[in-house]
Amino acid sequence: MSEVSLPLVRATDLAKTFDVSAPWLNRVIERKPRMLLQAVNGVSFDIERGKTLALVGESGCGKSTVARLLVGLYEPTRGGFSFDGVDAHAAFKTAEGRKLRRRVQMVFQDPYASLNPRWTVGDIIAEPLREHEILSDDSAIEQRVSELLQSVGLSALDRIKFPHQFSGGQRQRISIARALATQPEFLVCDEPTSALDVSVQAQVLNIMKDLQRKHGLTYLFISHNLAVVRHVSDQVGVMYLGGLVELADKHTLFDTPRHPYTRMLLDAIPKMHDTGKARTAVAGEVPNPLNPPSGCAFHPRCPHANARCSSEKPVMKPIGGIRVACHAVEEGRI
Amino acid sequence: MFAFILQRLAQAAVVMITVAFISFMLFQYVGDPVVFLLGQDATQEQIKELRQALGLDQAFIVQFWHFLSNAAQGEFGFSLRQGTQVSTLIAERFPATLELALVAGVLALSLGIPMGVYAALKRGSFTSQVFMTLSLLGVSLPTFLIGILLILIFAVTLGWFPSFGRGEVVQMGWWTSGLLTAKGWHHIALPAVTLAIFQLTLIMRLVRAEMLEVLRTDYIKFARARGLTTRAVHFGHALKNTLVPVMTITGLQLGGLIAFAIITETVFQWPGMGLLFIQAVTFADIPVMAAYLCLIALIFVVINLIVDLLYFAVDPRLRVGKSGGH
Amino acid sequence: MSLLQVKNLVVEFPSRKGTLRALDNVSFEIAPGEILGVVGESGAGKSLTGAAIIGLLEPPGRVGSGEILLEGARIDNLSPAQMRVIRGREIGAIFQDPLTSLNPLYSVGRQLIETIITHLPLNATQARERAIQLLKDTGIPAAEERIDHYPHQFSGGMRQRVVIALALAAEPKLIVADEPTTALDVSIQAQIITLLKTICKERGAAVMLITHDMGVIAETCDRVAVMYAGRVAEIGPVYDVINRPSHPYTAGLMACIPDMSEDRENLNQIDGAMPRLNAIPQGCAFNPRCPKAIAVCGQKRPELMVAGNTQAACWLHDAGGSI
Amino acid sequence: MFHRWWDGDVGYSFRTSPTAIFAAIIALVCLACAVFAPWIAPHNPFDLTTLQLDNARLPPAWSVGGKMEFLLGTDDQGRDILSALMYGARISLAVGLAAVALSLLVGVSLGLLAGFLGGWVDGLLMRLCDVMLSFPAILVALLIAGVGRALFPNAHESLAFGVLIISISLTGWVQYARTVRGSTLVERNKEYVQAARVTGVAPLRIMRKHVLPNVLGPVLVLATIQVATAIITEATLSFLGVGAPPTSPSLGTLIRIGNDYLFSGEWWITIFPGAVLVLIALSVNLLGDWLRDALNPRLR
Amino acid sequence: KTFKWSSASDIATWDIHSQNNALQNGIHAAVYESFVYYNSKTFKIEPVLATSWKEISPTQMRFTLRAGVKFHDGSPLTTDDAVFSIERAMMPTSNFTPYIQGVDKVVKVNATTFDVISKTPNPVLLNQMTELRVMSKAWAEKNKSVAPKDIKTQEENFAHRNANGTGPYMLKEWLPDQKLVLTQNKAWWGKADTNVTEIVYTPVKAVATRMAALLSGEVDLVLDPSPQDLPRVRANADLKVMDGVENRTIFFGMDQFRDELVGSNVKGKNPLKDVRVRKALYQAIDADAITRVTMRGLGQPTGAIVAPQVNGWTEAVHKRYPFDVAAAQKLLADAGYKDGFEVDFACPNNRYINDEQICQAVTAMWSRIGVKAKLRTLPLVTYFPMIQRNEASIYMLGWGVPTFDALYSLQSLVRTVGAGGDGNYNVGRYSNPQMDALIERTKKETDLKLRTELLTKALQLHNDDVANIPLHNQVIPWAMKKNVEVVHRADNRLDWRLVKVK
Numbered sequence A: 001m002s003e004v005s006l007p008l009v010r011a012t013d014l015a016k017t018f019d020v021s022a023p024w025l026n027r028v029i030e031r032k033p034r035m036l037l038q039a040v041n042g043v044s045f046d047i048e049r050g051k052t053l054a055l056v057g058e059s060g061c062g063k064s065t066v067a068r069l070l071v072g073l074y075e076p077t078r079g080g081f082s083f084d085g086v087d088a089h090a091a092f093k094t095a096e097g098r099k100l101r102r103r104v105q106m107v108f109q110d111p112y113a114s115l116n117p118r119w120t121v122g123d124i125i126a127e128p129l130r131e132h133e134i135l136s137d138d139s140a141i142e143q144r145v146s147e148l149l150q151s152v153g154l155s156a157l158d159r160i161k162f163p164h165q166f167s168g169g170q171r172q173r174i175s176i177a178r179a180l181a182t183q184p185e186f187l188v189c190d191e192p193t194s195a196l197d198v199s200v201q202a203q204v205l206n207i208m209k210d211l212q213r214k215h216g217l218t219y220l221f222i223s224h225n226l227a228v229v230r231h232v233s234d235q236v237g238v239m240y241l242g243g244l245v246e247l248a249d250k251h252t253l254f255d256t257p258r259h260p261y262t263r264m265l266l267d268a269i270p271k272m273h274d275t276g277k278a279r280t281a282v283a284g285e286v287p288n289p290l291n292p293p294s295g296c297a298f299h300p301r302c303p304h305a306n307a308r309c310s311s312e313k314p315v316m317k318p319i320g321g322i323r324v325a326c327h328a329v330e331e332g333r334i
Numbered sequence B: 001m002f003a004f005i006l007q008r009l010a011q012a013a014v015v016m017i018t019v020a021f022i023s024f025m026l027f028q029y030v031g032d033p034v035v036f037l038l039g040q041d042a043t044q045e046q047i048k049e050l051r052q053a054l055g056l057d058q059a060f061i062v063q064f065w066h067f068l069s070n071a072a073q074g075e076f077g078f079s080l081r082q083g084t085q086v087s088t089l090i091a092e093r094f095p096a097t098l099e100l101a102l103v104a105g106v107l108a109l110s111l112g113i114p115m116g117v118y119a120a121l122k123r124g125s126f127t128s129q130v131f132m133t134l135s136l137l138g139v140s141l142p143t144f145l146i147g148i149l150l151i152l153i154f155a156v157t158l159g160w161f162p163s164f165g166r167g168e169v170v171q172m173g174w175w176t177s178g179l180l181t182a183k184g185w186h187h188i189a190l191p192a193v194t195l196a197i198f199q200l201t202l203i204m205r206l207v208r209a210e211m212l213e214v215l216r217t218d219y220i221k222f223a224r225a226r227g228l229t230t231r232a233v234h235f236g237h238a239l240k241n242t243l244v245p246v247m248t249i250t251g252l253q254l255g256g257l258i259a260f261a262i263i264t265e266t267v268f269q270w271p272g273m274g275l276l277f278i279q280a281v282t283f284a285d286i287p288v289m290a291a292y293l294c295l296i297a298l299i300f301v302v303i304n305l306i307v308d309l310l311y312f313a314v315d316p317r318l319r320v321g322k323s324g325g326h
Numbered sequence C: 001m002s003l004l005q006v007k008n009l010v011v012e013f014p015s016r017k018g019t020l021r022a023l024d025n026v027s028f029e030i031a032p033g034e035i036l037g038v039v040g041e042s043g044a045g046k047s048l049t050g051a052a053i054i055g056l057l058e059p060p061g062r063v064g065s066g067e068i069l070l071e072g073a074r075i076d077n078l079s080p081a082q083m084r085v086i087r088g089r090e091i092g093a094i095f096q097d098p099l100t101s102l103n104p105l106y107s108v109g110r111q112l113i114e115t116i117i118t119h120l121p122l123n124a125t126q127a128r129e130r131a132i133q134l135l136k137d138t139g140i141p142a143a144e145e146r147i148d149h150y151p152h153q154f155s156g157g158m159r160q161r162v163v164i165a166l167a168l169a170a171e172p173k174l175i176v177a178d179e180p181t182t183a184l185d186v187s188i189q190a191q192i193i194t195l196l197k198t199i200c201k202e203r204g205a206a207v208m209l210i211t212h213d214m215g216v217i218a219e220t221c222d223r224v225a226v227m228y229a230g231r232v233a234e235i236g237p238v239y240d241v242i243n244r245p246s247h248p249y250t251a252g253l254m255a256c257i258p259d260m261s262e263d264r265e266n267l268n269q270i271d272g273a274m275p276r277l278n279a280i281p282q283g284c285a286f287n288p289r290c291p292k293a294i295a296v297c298g299q300k301r302p303e304l305m306v307a308g309n310t311q312a313a314c315w316l317h318d319a320g321g322s323i
Numbered sequence D: 001m002f003h004r005w006w007d008g009d010v011g012y013s014f015r016t017s018p019t020a021i022f023a024a025i026i027a028l029v030c031l032a033c034a035v036f037a038p039w040i041a042p043h044n045p046f047d048l049t050t051l052q053l054d055n056a057r058l059p060p061a062w063s064v065g066g067k068m069e070f071l072l073g074t075d076d077q078g079r080d081i082l083s084a085l086m087y088g089a090r091i092s093l094a095v096g097l098a099a100v101a102l103s104l105l106v107g108v109s110l111g112l113l114a115g116f117l118g119g120w121v122d123g124l125l126m127r128l129c130d131v132m133l134s135f136p137a138i139l140v141a142l143l144i145a146g147v148g149r150a151l152f153p154n155a156h157e158s159l160a161f162g163v164l165i166i167s168i169s170l171t172g173w174v175q176y177a178r179t180v181r182g183s184t185l186v187e188r189n190k191e192y193v194q195a196a197r198v199t200g201v202a203p204l205r206i207m208r209k210h211v212l213p214n215v216l217g218p219v220l221v222l223a224t225i226q227v228a229t230a231i232i233t234e235a236t237l238s239f240l241g242v243g244a245p246p247t248s249p250s251l252g253t254l255i256r257i258g259n260d261y262l263f264s265g266e267w268w269i270t271i272f273p274g275a276v277l278v279l280i281a282l283s284v285n286l287l288g289d290w291l292r293d294a295l296n297p298r299l300r
Numbered sequence E: 001k002t003f004k005w006s007s008a009s010d011i012a013t014w015d016i017h018s019q020n021n022a023l024q025n026g027i028h029a030a031v032y033e034s035f036v037y038y039n040s041k042t043f044k045i046e047p048v049l050a051t052s053w054k055e056i057s058p059t060q061m062r063f064t065l066r067a068g069v070k071f072h073d074g075s076p077l078t079t080d081d082a083v084f085s086i087e088r089a090m091m092p093t094s095n096f097t098p099y100i101q102g103v104d105k106v107v108k109v110n111a112t113t114f115d116v117i118s119k120t121p122n123p124v125l126l127n128q129m130t131e132l133r134v135m136s137k138a139w140a141e142k143n144k145s146v147a148p149k150d151i152k153t154q155e156e157n158f159a160h161r162n163a164n165g166t167g168p169y170m171l172k173e174w175l176p177d178q179k180l181v182l183t184q185n186k187a188w189w190g191k192a193d194t195n196v197t198e199i200v201y202t203p204v205k206a207v208a209t210r211m212a213a214l215l216s217g218e219v220d221l222v223l224d225p226s227p228q229d230l231p232r233v234r235a236n237a238d239l240k241v242m243d244g245v246e247n248r249t250i251f252f253g254m255d256q257f258r259d260e261l262v263g264s265n266v267k268g269k270n271p272l273k274d275v276r277v278r279k280a281l282y283q284a285i286d287a288d289a290i291t292r293v294t295m296r297g298l299g300q301p302t303g304a305i306v307a308p309q310v311n312g313w314t315e316a317v318h319k320r321y322p323f324d325v326a327a328a329q330k331l332l333a334d335a336g337y338k339d340g341f342e343v344d345f346a347c348p349n350n351r352y353i354n355d356e357q358i359c360q361a362v363t364a365m366w367s368r369i370g371v372k373a374k375l376r377t378l379p380l381v382t383y384f385p386m387i388q389r390n391e392a393s394i395y396m397l398g399w400g401v402p403t404f405d406a407l408y409s410l411q412s413l414v415r416t417v418g419a420g421g422d423g424n425y426n427v428g429r430y431s432n433p434q435m436d437a438l439i440e441r442t443k444k445e446t447d448l449k450l451r452t453e454l455l456t457k458a459l460q461l462h463n464d465d466v467a468n469i470p471l472h473n474q475v476i477p478w479a480m481k482k483n484v485e486v487v488h489r490a491d492n493r494l495d496w497r498l499v500k501v502k
């Protein structure tokens, strides 16, 4: 279904810096430097049509920022990404971009905050339809909204209800229905289930998978739950402090993690069926993104770190079919 | 911190220049002081001459510039009505207003905060309902009506308190105080109560709302879970956290006290700045009006600054500190 | 003898549409030094159970009936003043969000010392020493210095350590930990759970660990109670509940969890949603969603009954043979 | 619409709150008296031809010298107090409501803009608010009223009301702007707003359709209470002599007029308008209070 | 005994020549004495610091100074002080020009006499001298207060806050807007019929508060009580009211200049130019009712533009056109305004007694003949500039006559607007050559009897023309405790020599 050569989404050296400096006067008087927060620092990846790339990593490592960059909520400071061969970042600003927006949608984390509490579900789902003038006739819109609701396992009659009348899982399905309204090809999902219970999470994940099968959707799936990631993704990117440290096929990553951080993360997963076995916690504290460690950002917590790690920043290199940014792996120390 | 104060001061300067400009501009339309100075029988030539002498015939912007450059040196020119330096006039009146506002403020705070705390802790009890209802009455009664009714009841009918004036004052350098004599307290009672009632109810309602908010927070719940005494929870933890937001509003309210004093001072012939201002309005005494407004703005700015500094003292989150996490 | 006994606990919320039963006949026990996990979907009543035990139900919530016994003595009917003495001294508590659990205006030292002095006969210096020791025990580096820092100067994980230190300040026999790691990062989560586990083992404190993360339960607890719609669906040793669930709800829940070790196209799912409190179905609360429901499930409410190594509130295990 | 409200939580809390019902009844009665004054008032106090100076300062009907025709007595011009109250309430309410409406319009739009756009727009507007706040409301109103009158010396009643409304709303909008800005800052980062942005909805439309309805709650409460404040401010201004003209007196003007007669024993000229003013302000405040609690989900 | 009294506003300065303000002049009179003064009972001029005077020539008057008078600082009064004081009043910064009008110079003759020389014969010189008070020359020189302080000299002189006169009372303390304390001058030359040793004056702006102070006994006398409170004061066993006709007439002026009135529905012509319309408006006013109800008796309805004390006044000019609605309607119909018309009507609201109420009542009365007066009331600060810009169609004005001579009123109010104070308050711009001629003649006429006749004639002409619509002469009430004895003066000031507190 997709041309093998051309990925649907390609991010090249994507970076986003936030200026979190104190006000100008304070800086001048207290001689404080400008404070720049490198939320995302040179991230590159491809996503094939119909596939799912998952991004994992600790809180604050920049996953959401990548997601927001991809849907045009943020402007990249550096780099860019293309969608279906078009430079999407530039296109978002043009009239053409409106068409592009139809093809890229997002599902948010918090099912309670992502639906306008004052709108009926029908209006919420119809908004993209009206906005993009996909349909204008009211009855056609109603028809389409009903279809969408049914496709996520809700009743067409739920149209006239308000979000607060639904449970968290149902709301998340409404969000998905809204995202699907414009028949997008690419769906960015920022922790779509992390606020949900496992039983509800299963429902949502199943629907997402079904939709992918039916419509050939492409996902960027963000989570910190590795079990969930393993379930939904085809490829997994591991992020640490704004950068990708490992990007690999799902099986490869889970079976033979290369980067020490990836290994630690995998170790930290609670083992369900071996009760009572303590997992190995990731040691140390999360570094301050405003003042990232020199060299490899992970080196203060890394058991394999050496002098090179603390001075030279590793770059992503293809090693054995995967891409990993680690001196130790590169040098074959691990 | 230093930067913060500096920033505040710069802001204050802007605010005050704006205030000065607006007030000065508005006054151009309030009335013509010359009519007063010369009386009804003056001829057109006399009027013209006086206008010239007073500089009232100059372009607005020139007048304003004069005003501003003088004001920067603390000099607001001469009262057109009294021919005295405005700064002297204001300095004479300031103690009276400040004492009135202080007594009213202390009254409002010392009653308002406990009542608010009580109403929050005993939400739904009879007394707290009574407090709430009374407080509504407090905001529903116009100040002037309160003043007049108090005079009618306590001065005229019962004869317990004097109806006007400041009573005996003690001179201490340039400051005059009515708070050192029994007579002075006797005189300040009614005006202070009048002035305090509105603020009291506001503070009480505010404290109650904030307190309820704080009582619902996790750290209060956790403090309870730690088995701390009710006293410690309510007064050690809840009250202190309540007072942080209450401070801002209270600060503004205290500034408001000074401004509100206009009505109270008029009703009770309290020889303060408000009375001076009202009289200046009647006589279109532009320098006095402008100076008063600038002073009010200054007071607001100063109070805001103090409140912000208090924040630093009370809330450790604002203090620049060695931060362990992010 | 068990440390804590909860017998037929009912918690109610009077509301305009009648009284809602948020907890309905909840019974369980915790032995000294034991870690009991409480799992269940959001809204199942886990937190309410914890709150009822420490006597901090928020009005209008109230204990409708049932008993809570600590070391054999009833504590659910104590006066607020008597209950206050028990809180912190006998039962400690840890809440979900470490950021909001600490009063931002006071240094952590002050909050610790305050708690210690309230419960233990120590003077200020002794209390301070003890506070420093507690911080050290919970793994805070440079405790002597950090004791005078304010909560905002700590990172999330460290704050939660402080909260644990506060809960342990007066050596309580029981700690109610309500989702102590949900707000934390995955990597910190393991640290905190490990800490909680070791420190309680060392001091012999029992823990009631509320969470909805099965993984956390699996590695930490001795026994686990699964709650559904304000009732205990199943309770038993953790290994049995996870690997051989007796209640269809527990089974469904386990199946929902994506498994690291196997690939599946779709996860198993329990269709439908947990009922609202005002619309709890007759009989077994789970019966409309239950794949194994039988006639009696919709009519009579099952009580906890022995099912293998665990106890489950399910007619499938009715030894009396009503099936 | 009404049904949904009545059956909803707000309606329920209304039905179970005696104070709310009581306040609503009083407010409705006052409103009805004001709105239907021309039809129900026994006299038309604005119609000068009917005024008889000899009827001036008659006491209420039940006291010695009172006439049944003038139930609550008459004022210094021979106006029937009862009718004057109805017409006065009409003016006070109209001014109060109009002032609040105007400040709502200005405050909400500015607050929305400041909160949503942020940056220098926000900075500028908030500094403006600071400036306004350092000017006590009464002072501003006094100045504007004075200036308005001076600028249009030939202006008659209609303009006087315009000036009054503007001067009251000029200080009123600040609170709305601040409240709305605060909630907008919160709301703007909520995911439903971002969802709309991802969809490509224009910022103005997002503000209007998404943010606005969600920030109106606290504003509504504020507005209710401000109606009371505005009525009192109007009264105070009229008391200070810069408010409604004496020929079409508002409650404040009536109090001011009557104030001169308070010590002379003609108490009814000032006490009745005062009582009505307090009653209106009280009932509106009670309603606002109740609304605040009713709309606060955490207090339910 | 201490005498405490109160009125609305405080004095602005103690410099006697700085500002010409009635209340202030009255208070200054307790400390600084003038050469002559109106007798409080007869209102005839009586000697004070000047014991006698005689006309040397029509332009030269010789005054003899009282002997043995001492200033408060103990120095004796000399002719130098007298000359200095009059010259001080003549300085450019003085505001006492009305009282030295026509005075050319003052010359010391010897140690006890001095001459005042005027430019032209001046029949009212003595009247002017009643307000010229005497200050010590040496004291003024020592304290750098030689020139009167005025607004233009942006500096406070010593005399602004301190006083050194010859009067029966000495300035003890003055806190502006708070309190003014005078103590008895034991060394005063005269013999006063008073037992007051200390006078305390407190200005209280709000009238209700002022009355409350009297009712609660905090003050002994209120100079300007509110008329509405008088019945209560009268009914109070401890209080009493004294009233007297003030030398001030309230009237309505009308725009008789414009060809079309601003804000009227009559286009192309000015109805107020028609004497029938003016008379209709006049006759529609029930002045008795206003006096009785609105003023509670504190008014003396009048048809003249001046009060009875004023030279030129007669019973005849005092008589009003009768209140007659039917006649008024007929007059209007005759003039072609059968259905009335709309007209702008402006009033002050804080200048005269019950000004706003009067105007409202008048508006109501006019509405009965179909004239819809669109009333606007303004505070005096904005009102006076406004009417002086001729912006009002009908306006209210009150005119007092400090010289007690009708010329003062006629010249200001009905003389065609011209130079030198002619028509300076003829805001309606009434103009009648006959009137102008009469006024010009009186200005020069030295035959006092003839002059008075001319004045009466002019007043009559004013009435015939309905140049203005007179309403009443203000009656000023004073409210005080029963145990206070004072003499009510037509110029509304207390005579400090005659105050007694029993």
Ligand SMILES: Nc1ncnc2c1ncn2[C@@H]1O[C@H](COP(=O)(O)OP(=O)(O)OP(=O)(O)O)[C@@H](O)[C@H]1O
Pocket (backbone or CB within 6 Å): A018, A019, A020, A037, A038, A039, A057, A058, A059, A060, A061, A062, A063, A064, A065, A066, A224, A289
């Ligand atoms: N608008 C912003 N302004 C300033 N800093 C920001 C902004 N948005 C994100 N950041 C910072 O950028 C970094 C990356 O944030 P991001 O939200 O992408 O993390 P995340 O991986 O999604 O974390 P989480 O798992 O908690 O959602 C964080 O340090 C965050 O504080």
Ligand SMILES: Nc1ncnc2c1ncn2[C@@H]1O[C@H](COP(=O)(O)OP(=O)(O)OP(=O)(O)O)[C@@H](O)[C@H]1O
Pocket (backbone or CB within 6 Å): C013, C020, C022, C040, C041, C042, C043, C044, C045, C046, C047, C048, C049, C058, C059, C060, C061, C212, C277
């Ligand atoms: N104040 C209240 N009024 C009415 N119902 C309440 C109230 N507080 C809690 N409930 C209800 O009680 C039930 C149990 O709540 P509880 O907080 O114990 O759930 P939980 O299992 O802790 O969920 P979570 O995992 O979300 O914390 C919920 O259905 C909730 O709606």
Ligand SMILES: [Mg+2]
Pocket (backbone or CB within 6 Å): A063, A064, A065, A190
């Ligand atoms: Mg995120």
Ligand SMILES: [Mg+2]
Pocket (backbone or CB within 6 Å): C046, C047, C048, C178
């Ligand atoms: Mg919970």
